[in-house]
Amino acid sequence: MSTEILESPKTSETDTGSEVFHYVRKAKIAESAVMGTMVQALCGEVFPVTRTPKPGSPVCPACKEVYDSLPGGD
Numbered sequence: 001m002s003t004e005i006l007e008s009p010k011t012s013e014t015d016t017g018s019e020v021f022h023y024v025r026k027a028k029i030a031e032s033a034v035m036g037t038m039v040q041a042l043c044g045e046v047f048p049v050t051r052t053p054k055p056g057s058p059v060c061p062a063c064k065e066v067y068d069s070l071p072g073g074d
Contacts, residue, residue: 019058020057020058020059020060020061021051021053021057021058021059021060022041022042022043022045022047022059022060022063023041023042023043023059023060023063023064023066023067024039024040024041024042024049025039028049029049032048032049033049036048041060041063042062042063042066042067043060043062043063043066044062045060
């Protein structure tokens with residue numbers, strides 16, 4: 001897996017019912033937004049990019065855990 005910068009473009013409903021954003025490969029965000037292709041989040045969820053996060057938006061806990069374990073993911 002590449003350690004390039006990751007971004008969180010999409011929301012989903014989690015067990016808690018709160019809306020969260022997922023981390024995906026940055027290079028896939030524009031492609032998904034334009035072409036409607038699916039992206040895979042670090043947590044494994046697959047979805048099309050439909051929204052852009054605002055600063056302070058909640059992040060998927062599973063994605064954050066994976067991201068934080070990557071080299072340079074501080």
